[in-house]
Amino acid sequence: MALVTEERGQASSLSSLLALPFHWFMAALNAPMSFVQRRFGIGGMGVVFLAPNMLIFGVFVLIPVAINVAYSLTGGTAIFMDGRHFVGLDQYRSLLNCENYAIPSTCQEDAFWQSVHNTAFFVVVQVTVLVLAALGTALVLNREMRSRGFWRSVFFFPVLLSPVVVGLIWKWILQRDGLLNAILLDFGFERTLWLAERHWAMFWAIFVSVWAHLGFYTLILLAGLQAIPRDLYEAAMMDGTGRLRTFWRITLPLLWPNLLVVVILALIRAVQIFDEAFVLTGGGPGTSTMFITQYIYETGFAHVLRNLGLASAASILMGIVLVALTALQLAVSNRRAKKEGA
Amino acid sequence: MSDLVLNQVVKEFGAVRILHGIDLAIRDGEFVVFVGPSGCGKSTLLRVIAGLERVSSGEIRLDSRLVNDVSAADRGLAMVFQSYALYPHMSVRQNLAFGLENSRMPKAEIDKRVAEAARMLLIEPLLHRKPRQLSGGQRQRVAIGRAIVRRPGIFLLDEPLSNLDAELRVVMRAELAALHNSLKATMIYVTHDQTEAMTLADRIVVLKDGRIEQVGTPLELYNQPANRFVAGFIGSPRMNFIEGEAAVAGAVSINGRTLPLPGLAAQTGASIVLGVRPHAVTLTAPEDAAIPLEVTLVEQLGAETVLHGRTVKGESFTVTAPGQGRFSIGERVGVTFAPEHVHVFDGEGRVISRS
Numbered sequence: 001m002a003l004v005t006e007e008r009g010q011a012s013s014l015s016s017l018l019a020l021p022f023h024w025f026m027a028a029l030n031a032p033m034s035f036v037q038r039r040f041g042i043g044g045m046g047v048v049f050l051a052p053n054m055l056i057f058g059v060f061v062l063i064p065v066a067i068n069v070a071y072s073l074t075g076g077t078a079i080f081m082d083g084r085h086f087v088g089l090d091q092y093r094s095l096l097n098c099e100n101y102a103i104p105s106t107c108q109e110d111a112f113w114q115s116v117h118n119t120a121f122f123v124v125v126q127v128t129v130l131v132l133a134a135l136g137t138a139l140v141l142n143r144e145m146r147s148r149g150f151w152r153s154v155f156f157f158p159v160l161l162s163p164v165v166v167g168l169i170w171k172w173i174l175q176r177d178g179l180l181n182a183i184l185l186d187f188g189f190e191r192t193l194w195l196a197e198r199h200w201a202m203f204w205a206i207f208v209s210v211w212a213h214l215g216f217y218t219l220i221l222l223a224g225l226q227a228i229p230r231d232l233y234e235a236a237m238m239d240g241t242g243r244l245r246t247f248w249r250i251t252l253p254l255l256w257p258n259l260l261v262v263v264i265l266a267l268i269r270a271v272q273i274f275d276e277a278f279v280l281t282g283g284g285p286g287t288s289t290m291f292i293t294q295y296i297y298e299t300g301f302a303h304v305l306r307n308l309g310l311a312s313a314a315s316i317l318m319g320i321v322l323v324a325l326t327a328l329q330l331a332v333s334n335r336r337a338k339k340e341g342a
Numbered sequence: 343m344s345d346l347v348l349n350q351v352v353k354e355f356g357a358v359r360i361l362h363g364i365d366l367a368i369r370d371g372e373f374v375v376f377v378g379p380s381g382c383g384k385s386t387l388l389r390v391i392a393g394l395e396r397v398s399s400g401e402i403r404l405d406s407r408l409v410n411d412v413s414a415a416d417r418g419l420a421m422v423f424q425s426y427a428l429y430p431h432m433s434v435r436q437n438l439a440f441g442l443e444n445s446r447m448p449k450a451e452i453d454k455r456v457a458e459a460a461r462m463l464l465i466e467p468l469l470h471r472k473p474r475q476l477s478g479g480q481r482q483r484v485a486i487g488r489a490i491v492r493r494p495g496i497f498l499l500d501e502p503l504s505n506l507d508a509e510l511r512v513v514m515r516a517e518l519a520a521l522h523n524s525l526k527a528t529m530i531y532v533t534h535d536q537t538e539a540m541t542l543a544d545r546i547v548v549l550k551d552g553r554i555e556q557v558g559t560p561l562e563l564y565n566q567p568a569n570r571f572v573a574g575f576i577g578s579p580r581m582n583f584i585e586g587e588a589a590v591a592g593a594v595s596i597n598g599r600t601l602p603l604p605g606l607a608a609q610t611g612a613s614i615v616l617g618v619r620p621h622a623v624t625l626t627a628p629e630d631a632a633i634p635l636e637v638t639l640v641e642q643l644g645a646e647t648v649l650h651g652r653t654v655k656g657e658s659f660t661v662t663a664p665g666q667g668r669f670s671i672g673e674r675v676g677v678t679f680a681p682e683h684v685h686v687f688d689g690e691g692r693v694i695s696r697s
Contacts, residue, residue: 231427234394235488239441240415249440253431 065319071312077305084309091313112314114287115295118202122291123270126206130266134214135259138221139251152222156215166212167279171195174204174280195281198288205277205289212276213269217262224258225251257336264329268322292318344405344418344495344528345370346391351400353383353390353552360386362552363400368496368530373522375531377539377575378549384532385500387549391530392498393417404495415444420489424501426481428473434460434484435469438491452491459487462524479510486521497529503538515541536576540564548572570691573617579648579660581685582623584616584633594686597654601632603681605696614694615687620648620662622683631676635659640669651675 040048072091074084099106104113141152158166173179174194181191194200228251236246252259274293277283283290283298290298292314300311346368353361360383368374376384389395391402393414402409409417420441428437435456442452460466463483473481482502489497502518503511519542522529533539539546540560548555548563548571556568560576567573573581586596588608593600596616608614628634635651638658649661649669661677669675686694 229425229427231423231425232429234414235421235423235427235429236440237394237414238392238419238421239488239492240444241440242444245444250429 068312068315071308072316073309075309077307079306079308087309091309092317095310095313095317109310111287111290111299112292112295115290115292118287118289119271119273119291121202122206122209122273123267126209126270126273127263127266129206130210130213130217130270131259131263133210134217134221134262135255137214137218138225139247141218141222142225155218158212159215161212163212163275164279166208167276170204170208170211170276171280196285198285201281201285201289205273205281208276208280209270209273213266217266220262220265221255221258224255228254257332260332261329261336264325264332268325268329271318271321271325346496346528346530347401347403347406348391349401349403351387351390351402352398353386353395354398359398360552361390364552364554366547366554366557368528371526371528373519373529373531373542373544374547375533375539375543375545376547376549377533377536378555379575380534381551382549383552384534384549386552388421388498388500388530388532391496392419392421394421418495419498420492420494420496421498421500422485422489422502424504426473426485426505428481428484428488430473433470433472434465434476434487437473437484438469438487441488441492455491455493459490462490462521463487478506479514482506482514486518490521490525495528497527499529499531501532501534504533504535511538518542537578540576546576548575566693567617567685568693570615570617570687570693573685573687573693577619579620579662581617581619582659583687584618584653584657584659585655586614586616588612588614597633599632601681601684603684603686603696606686606694607696608686608688608694613689615689615691617685617687618679618683620660623661623677623679625649625661625663625667626676626678628674628676630678632678633659634674634676635661637669637671637673637675640671642666649675 036048037045070081071084073086073088074081075087075090076084078084094108095112097108098113101107101113104110104117107113137155141148141155145151161169171178175181176191176193176196178194180194185191192200194204232250232254233246236250241249272293273291274297277289277291278294278297281289283294296311296315296318299314300306300308346366348364348366351361351364352359364387376387378384386395390397393409393412393416397410404417404419429440432440438456438459439452442455456469457466460469463486465480465483465487468476468480468484473484476484482505485502499518503514506514515538518531522542531538531542543560545557545559546563547557550571556563556572558566563572563576567576567581570583574583584596586594588606588610589595589600590610592604592606593602594606594614594616595601633653635649635653637649637651639650641648641650644666645664647663647665647667647669649663649667651659651661653659659677661675686696688694
């Protein structure tokens, strides 16, 4: 007993020693904080605490957005505003000037509309495949199985890789003399130009993107599945519910809020697709895998004649789409929070 | 309605044996309560009967039919879960109808059964609500309703009242008893609350460490407990236990005093434990008492007073005295009791019968 007391005494003296620097720090803060509180009053302290963050948010988000809007209303190749001239909504007009939106070649900015078409196709296919694959994976990983932790890690690890690394790894596998062709040749098949043939290039852009992000969405769905009480499945079993009906009538409705969040997050990320696809295909062959973000990057920064105004206008249009999707996601989350709170 | 026979039922989870060869027969229409402390295997036994867990060995027979390998749904049983397990996204009506829809019952028949159950359980105005819009008691009724509509052979109830507050629990207990009377169905009820067991059961099965300690009617268990565990578990406040030793034939020695216990056949000098229920003792002056006590706590319940005390050897002893007695902590009192109210247990806790 005495030994235990002694150990506890040592532990408590060690923790007070470790706490000393914090005590000193807090004591040092006391005087300036008292001054600030006297100056702004208790009601104003909220603003004082928010100010540093608002400053960072302003410098890195609000001001760039304002500059972006300003660029989209001006023309020329100069970077600084004094070298640019006001053109009003001309950049938007040229982006949206199209005889038939379904045929990019009839548009004034055909590359923009090609990238819009590519992005739309990518978003629809990638999000569908990604969500279905994540749901299937989550359902499998939620079952009692040997080495479940290991398999969960296997699916999550790609999420930890940087998109550029993902692009490079798959480029190494898929290029003309890459790993996949080497294996195919070994088995007597012909070499395929996976990244140089437009349908295959789009296929691999979607596949790699699904592979890279699957773990993240699987995790969200897995959390949702684990939140469904086991009792409900046992009640369903007692009620004589078959496996498929249990999935449709119990699992899916209860997973629906998570599924909705996953769909919207995946939509937002798919619209923003750039890095891994750019490293993998460079937008090619031709413009067959060029997405909106790549169009903006190339128009504003990569072309010899940098058209910052057009790029800014395109990014504002894309921003509007993303804001709409984010608002949808927030609305879904709020509805869910309200429902849970009810 | 069905009868159920368990024959040497064993359940193991990996290397851990939870049920050690349970033998039990439950008759058609009986209300049987499984009672025991946490971890005694009562819920596992219920789940094994339900078909939610497979038996490791032994037999389960429903109306003489071996059902070891029959799925939960095909055993014709219904279960009320401790958490109610209502489908949160379905209305009360959908919750009640779900199981019937699974069996492809005609819609008219489903509607009829749902209406009957709702009327019986007074939940008709709640049929359109979702479970989250119901109180605990209402959810409980819906859970019972979900079992009723299936018209099962046996109702299995897994601690169905444990999530309710004390007042509602008493109300629901009475309703369950009334329901059993009106349905005349076989019911198996799991609880750790001996009061629920005593008030509801036709027969109680007392379990400990995966073994049946005793099976009997509530009064059999109260009046003739088979061992010290059952004696201590059944009855509230719990039975007092005083260590002593067998003196000359028909007497015991406790705390240096000799008490006559006619008919006791124990070897002189053998260690024994006396069990006396708090209601079976009478307060008396310390000098005349079989056991003198020092009062450590007084609980005034209005109709009776519960005194907690300590013997000279430091053993705790509880007395339930009728009326509103005035006692103070530290006061010395004595208790006496009639020999016929004394239960005698041997060193291993088995009851020693008296002729």
